[in-house]
Amino acid sequence: MNRLFRGGVIAWTVLRFGLDELVLSSFERPWVRLLTRIVSVGRDLKAPRGERLREALESLGPIFVKFGQVLSTRRDLLPPDIADELARLQDRVPPFDSAIAVAMIEKAFNRPLERIFATFDNTPVASASIAQVHFATLPDGREVAVKVLRPNMLPAIEKDLALMHMMAGWVQGASVDGKRLKPREVVAEFDNYLHDELDLLREAANAAQLRRNMKDLNLVLIPEIFWDFCKPNVMVMERMDGVPIGQTQRLRDAGVDMKKLSRDGVTIFFTQVFRDGFFHADMHPGNIQVSLEPETFGRYISLDFGIVGTLTEVDKEYLAQNFSAFFRRDYKRVAELHIESGWVPATTRVDELESAVRACCEPYFDRPLKEISLGLVLMRLFQTSRRFNVEIQPQLVLLQKTLLNIEGLGRQLDPDLDLWGTAKPFLEKWMLEQVGPEKLFAQLKVEAPTYAKLLPGLPRLLSQYLKAPPGINRRELESLLAEQKRTNKLLQSLIYGGLGFVLGLIAMQFVLRIRVF
Numbered sequence: 001m002n003r004l005f006r007g008g009v010i011a012w013t014v015l016r017f018g019l020d021e022l023v024l025s026s027f028e029r030p031w032v033r034l035l036t037r038i039v040s041v042g043r044d045l046k047a048p049r050g051e052r053l054r055e056a057l058e059s060l061g062p063i064f065v066k067f068g069q070v071l072s073t074r075r076d077l078l079p080p081d082i083a084d085e086l087a088r089l090q091d092r093v094p095p096f097d098s099a100i101a102v103a104m105i106e107k108a109f110n111r112p113l114e115r116i117f118a119t120f121d122n123t124p125v126a127s128a129s130i131a132q133v134h135f136a137t138l139p140d141g142r143e144v145a146v147k148v149l150r151p152n153m154l155p156a157i158e159k160d161l162a163l164m165h166m167m168a169g170w171v172q173g174a175s176v177d178g179k180r181l182k183p184r185e186v187v188a189e190f191d192n193y194l195h196d197e198l199d200l201l202r203e204a205a206n207a208a209q210l211r212r213n214m215k216d217l218n219l220v221l222i223p224e225i226f227w228d229f230c231k232p233n234v235m236v237m238e239r240m241d242g243v244p245i246g247q248t249q250r251l252r253d254a255g256v257d258m259k260k261l262s263r264d265g266v267t268i269f270f271t272q273v274f275r276d277g278f279f280h281a282d283m284h285p286g287n288i289q290v291s292l293e294p295e296t297f298g299r300y301i302s303l304d305f306g307i308v309g310t311l312t313e314v315d316k317e318y319l320a321q322n323f324s325a326f327f328r329r330d331y332k333r334v335a336e337l338h339i340e341s342g343w344v345p346a347t348t349r350v351d352e353l354e355s356a357v358r359a360c361c362e363p364y365f366d367r368p369l370k371e372i373s374l375g376l377v378l379m380r381l382f383q384t385s386r387r388f389n390v391e392i393q394p395q396l397v398l399l400q401k402t403l404l405n406i407e408g409l410g411r412q413l414d415p416d417l418d419l420w421g422t423a424k425p426f427l428e429k430w431m432l433e434q435v436g437p438e439k440l441f442a443q444l445k446v447e448a449p450t451y452a453k454l455l456p457g458l459p460r461l462l463s464q465y466l467k468a469p470p471g472i473n474r475r476e477l478e479s480l481l482a483e484q485k486r487t488n489k490l491l492q493s494l495i496y497g498g499l500g501f502v503l504g505l506i507a508m509q510f511v512l513r514i515r516v517f
Contacts, residue, residue: 007163010060017056018049050085057089062129062150063160065089066197067190069129095127101134101148108231116229120146130197130306135239144226145240149233153198161191197306200235206305207237213276219264220300221291242289242301245409251290256298261290262414263422268300269406270426273399274316281309281398283405309398314341319399320427331358344388353388 013019047055057068068089102113102120109116119137125145126133130153134146168183196202204225211222221240229236243250252258272279280287282304289301311319318341325333335353338344344353360380410417 006159010163010167013056013060017052017059019053019056048081048085050082053082054085054089057086063157063194066129066194067164095124095132096150098122098124098134100151101132104148104151105146105234108234109229117144117146128304130194131200136236138226138229138236142226143239144229144236145223145238146229147200147203147235147237149198149200157194157198161187161194164190193307199232201230201232203304203306204230204235204237206308209278210272210280210302210305210308213272213278214268217268217271218299220268220302221296222302240289240291240301240303241293242291244285245288245290245300245413246285248413254292256290256292259414259416261298261300262410262417264298265300265406265410265413266417266419266422269402270423273311274320274426274430277311277313277316279309279311279399279402280305281402282307283402283409285409288409307398309402311399316430320430323423323427324431326361329362331361334361338388348388356387 054068057064068086101124102122105116106113113120117136118139118141121135124132124134129150131147131149134148136144136146138144164187165184168187172183204227207222208225211224214220214222221242223238223240226236226238243254245251248258251261269279269283280302283302287302287304289303291297291299291301318337322334322337325331325337332350332354334357335350338353339346339348339350407419410419
């Protein structure tokens, strides 16, 4: 009954905001189109479709607001006007009763609030669709921020997600554009994000990893996690005091170097992507502040780590080579990379894909380099690839969405920001590291324990092999001996050819530094 009532509310909201224009009008069945015309009589649908969609999601509550935020990241699937409007959705929803927050904290720790914190501010300082934050003080005097999950979130989201999955199936089965927009996959992706965000221990782990990665960069502050005070629905972290990044005039008045701040933001992002392969994937202005404290003046403060992106070595190589090929206008190489990655069918003609990529990218070279949007280039490449049945990987969609956020923020702080000029050193360094002696020595270091265990046993294994009667453990001994022979050949190659190989790599490094970039 509850699901039926909720379904009725959603259906009424769809009609009230005219969302049938987005969905029903693309259905193939004539009777559905006729029904659309009938129910549209008397409604005022002058507002743009993206605006109406955003307002409808806001009226349906926090889960649908979060869905709109995640949906806005799928610019490879959505029309630009809808994606831009959904990007305006903010994590600003009415807070829930602080008495409920206190009760949840006490239940999580099984003790009264006064035995957990020395002080606790009942007025939340931030309220989002998933959780809200209160300031507090630990018994030892440390100031902290306490993030508390909204009550009864799991049952509520399970109901709404069940309806979303059901509606996505209808749309995909009956709509002309259903298969292209992949509503089932989009809802499934949202399902994963939302369940991850409901586990604050996972978010705390993400924060701890980013803090460890960024420790030596001295450009960004990430709050310390106090693990003794963390539960799946409560997270306690270091309190961070800063100015929201959107208050640019206040930052200027305080003497912050806005050009440096802009460059630092790009540096932080590309360091996370190309050095660590682990990046904050929810970098909208509400999650970014700037410190004005004397010892950390001008540094970024990063908050909210519910969504992070990870990249494999293959992902990073694909991105680095795509960017470098793009700026060399080597469109054939861009096309080859798409095929080599396996994201388009192996039967795809290189020349056809090359032509499509050229049409996508060439207009950007009519402008100064600093005006080229890497985020939009990446988005256009994704959209072009869709024509060739490419399956875009979720981690790269997160990357593209975050790159758009970073680029937009950077140019808001400094309109003259040259994103490529800032990113180029990271791409240079990464590509040189892949073929340089440092990479070789790093791989040898990883494999050394395995070879160290195998080598001492080689004489014994050889002796056992020679003495063993036919048919008794000979197969196992032959396998071990073959492994030892391969190991011995590798070591001989390293001993006799290592010096020349390293010298060759150094020479290649020099050539790449001159020609590739």
